[in-house]
Each structure stands twice: as C-alpha cells, then as structure tokens.
Amino acid sequence: MKHVGLNVAADLLFTAAYSGVSGGLVFVVADDPGMASSQNEQDTRRYAVAAAVPMLEPSDSQEAYDFTVLAFNISERWGIPVILRLSTRISHSCTIVEHGNMPIAAPDPGFKRAPEKMVMIPAHARPAHKRLRIKLEEIRKWNEAEGPNLTIAGKGKPALISSGVSFAHCREAAPEAPVLKLGMTNPLPIGIIAAFARKHGDCLVIEENDPYLVTEIRGEGVNVRGKEKKFRIGELNVSRVKKIISGDKSPDPEPAKGMPPSLCQGCPHRTVFAILKEMNCLVSGDIGCYTLAVLPPLNAMDTMIDMGAGITVGLGMRHALPENEARRVVSVIGDSTFIHSGITGIVEMVYNPPATGHTVVILDNGTTAMTGLQEHPATGRKLDHRKTNRVIIEDICRGAGVKNVQVFNLPGKADKFRGELKKALDSNALSVLIARQVCLLAALRIRKLEKAQE
C-alpha cells in the first residue's frame, strides 16, 4: 500500500502488534517523497516506532526481494507484524535481481483458540504490551548481531549513515566516504551506530523525508548531525546529497514542469463538471481521475482531502455555511471510492441531515480508472475479471434511507441530469444522483468480458 493507505490500516497495525500473528504478516508500504502522485509526504518510519514493529528498508530491487523474504522470516520467528518500507524510487525502479530459493512454505491453516492473545480487552492487552516490548528488544539484539546492515570502509569526512534509496545516492555522491547502511531501521542497531560514530568522529545522516534516524540516534546519546531543514521537503537525488555533504546552500534547480494530466477527451465526467460549474456549485470532491476537474479548463472542484471526504466534508459545509452558500454544496465521488469509503458518509447524511438537505453525485464509470482500470465490488467482477456478486450502488443508498436516488446515463441524459440537480439543490431533500457511463478506456474490455460471460 501507499503511505496514506497505512493511515487506513493503522488501527489494525497497532493492535496486531500486541496480539501478535501466527503466520507471517508484512506491511509493504511505499512513501512518496516529492509527492509524484500523492497528497502528502508523511513518513512511514514514524508508524513503525509508534506501533512498535520492526521495519526493513531496501535500497534497490535486489534488497526489495531479499528483505521481503527476511521480513516474513522475522514476522514468523517472533510472531510480529513487520513493515517493509519502500519509497517512490524503490517502487518505480528496476535493478538487477538474482533469484534465491523462496524458502518459506505457508503453514497449514487452522485456528487455535487463544482468546488471551486474540481478544484485546485491557486485561489481555496489558501483558501483551509487555510481551511486545520484550520481542522488540530481542529483535534489536538480533539486528545488532546479524541484521541486514552494512559498513563500507572509506576515507575522508564526514562519514555517512544512510538507508533505503538515499544510500544509493550517497555511494554516487561520495564514492570514497565511509558509509554505514542500515537495512533494519526499527529497532535501530544502536551499538553498531555508536561504534561507527566513535571510529569516524564527524558523522552525517543522509535520509529522505523526516529527520527520523538523526533524531533517534541523537536520542540514544550518539553524536551525529543531520541535513539542513529544507531537505526534509522533496525527494533526494545525487545532486542534493552532494549539497547536504558539502553544506552548499544554493537553491535547487526548478523541478521539471511536465505536461499536466487532464480528463480524457470524451470522458463522461467532463459533462457533469461542466454542469456543476455552470450552476456555480461548491464542489466537495474525492480521490480519482475526476479530481483532475480542479485543473483548467474545468476548474470545478473546491475541496479534496482523502477517500470518502467528498461526502462528509460536503455535509460539514452544509451544516456550517450560511444558507445561500450551503445550498450550493455538492459532494462528488466516484464509484470505486464510494464503495471503498463513501458508504458511511451516506449513513451520516441520513442520520444527521443538514437543514438544507444535501446532494451527492456519484460518478459511476464502471471501473477504477485512475489506478489502471481495476474491478471493484460494484462492477460485479473480481480483480481477475471473473464474475461475482454485484453490489448495487443505488440499492445501498436507498437501503440507507435516501429517498431521492436517480440514475442518469450520460452524456445522453445531460439535460435531465441538469434539471434534477437543480431541483435537488432547491429542495431540502437528501439526493443521490448517479451519473453512469462506462469509462472509455475500459469500455472495450468490459464489452468483451460481458460477451464472454453471457
């Protein structure tokens, strides 16, 4: 998952660390320093510390492969979830990999009753927390003795301490420098780090995102220094690492300004946003292709925070704003995002209806277009496109208690949609208007699948 995906899974992570696991459980989490395609630059390493789980950081494809195996071994040996922390350039790069023998056979499934471990009431959680801290200390000792850490001899100052892709940049930026590369960055092998720092004196920590390593290491009383504050923001590369090492304070060159993306020509979402703009709506948007409506030429989105917030932020605006503004608020959410995180928003809308009512527009293009046309529960096909039960979006909304639920086939029914949207905004009713037309990129494949399944 991405870093923001772990926010959603965090509830599980924190308590699974207490309960422990009977098989291997590895969270593969990719951070996005520089935000190539993300809404924030949060640093997953903080989660590993907060949840008290081991964390491995590969620095290329080979290590991504090797550390995955290692992560499962650690998870099974200590019965603890493990985070494999990647970043943009580990996930979006290919380097040469030598295959090993995958040594791990899955254990036979079966359930052993152990409620004192698996039911986290406070009486069970208190000893579980103690057990977790003991495990973590054992893993720290293992990391000191035989963890995946690497010391590269060199000469000159400063000596470098690094992990992940930053290590690769270090080797290129300062090929002569002594380097301590940390493969497991929680719990830290503080003995190894302290010995390295004693030997070399001036030690500089090179890390992307937050000053995590430098803060932790200094917290243990080992004197190392970190990067300038400005390097906390954005991705590192060889040029920036050279600057960190030499203390060069000159500004970075402007990053390449590429061609901005836009909704495809003929995309059915365009029709809806043109109408919302024409009616001067305040659009509480959500995450998907349609977020591109914020850019020119449509300029038709006003808020977008996280998955599901299209509906709930829209409701908040309806409750808080003066009536003339509240009446213009429309929530817009796509079909897959609705299934993922929109349903609770509909329940909230029915339970706590705003005085002016509310209107939710669901853009149903029959696929998850933004991330590469994956299936979802409302398509009626599994991820491998096999047929399965279909979740009907309009039935969910009606079932939750929304009275005015209408489906429009766009763009043919655009005028009808416009008329019903106007009526909904003028009334104090709760409305869900579903604008349905298959994504043009998915249409051909869907037709083929449907034919094959007939």
Add this chain to the structure above:
Amino acid sequence: MYQAKVTNIKITGRGGMGILTAAGILAETAFLAGYDVKRSELHGMSQRGGSVSSDIRFGKKVFSPMIPDGETDYLLLMADDQADVFGHDLRMGAEIISSVIFGPSGFPHKKSLNIAMLGALSAKLDFHHKIWLDVLEKIFGKEVVDINISAFNLGHKIMNQAIAEKHQ
C-alpha cells in the same frame, strides 16, 4: 566494448507513447550486454496524458537509479514540447534525439515511434544488433513483432545516414 563510465539516457514524452516499453527494452538490452543497469520512472497520472519520463543508466556499476542533474548523455524526446522540461538535466555535448529525424511529418506509424526512436539511439550505442532484436522478439507478441522490428531497423538506418552525412 566494456566501458567503466555510466551512460545516462532519459526517455521522455506523454502517457500512451510507449515510453516505459522503450525504457524496458533498452534496460534489458544493456543487461544482456553485460552491464549493471538501473531504470527509474515517474508516471503519476500519465494515463491522463501527463508527462512520463524514464531514466536508464548502465555501466560497470550503477548506484543511484536517477540520473544526476547535468549528466544526461542522450535525451530521447518522444514529444517535442518536452524539450524545455529536461534542458537542465543535460550534460555538455549531450545528444538530443527527437522525432524530427524522421522528417517534418514525423514517423509514419505513431504506435511504433517509440521503437523507431530506440532504433535511432541504437546507432549511437555499442550493443550488438542481435541483442536488440532478441529483446524485441521477447517483448512483442507475434502480431506486432515484425512491424516493431522494421520500425527499429528504419530508425537505426536513418540515424546511421545522419551520422554519415555529418562526417562528409
């Protein structure tokens, strides 16, 4: 010929132009030629026509997967409007290969422009022609392999002609 120096190639254009395919073929060819290879790419939202670029680096030993500023040796421009975007990445004397080499109207088959551009690049690199062809055959299915190989060969030939004219 085995060179110690790292060669840096950037391929850039827009979503749907086959940039990642071309990058994959180049990286695989360099790998089979015996080099250490790293390839990295950014393609956020590229399905919606946004910019895509890929860095391919090969040499005896490659560390960072990203080309450092000012060290690009070859820039393959699949869309000419991307020329300014990557200007500061180039090394002094870097070569820019754009679709202009195929004449004012570009390459006749848009879908295999990526492979024709690789063919043009291949005239500048030391990999055996056979390795390129083996990789093309491995990557492309039966229906499209021939058209891609002829696009590759045409690109190669046109670049060789351009080099010959320059030396006259």
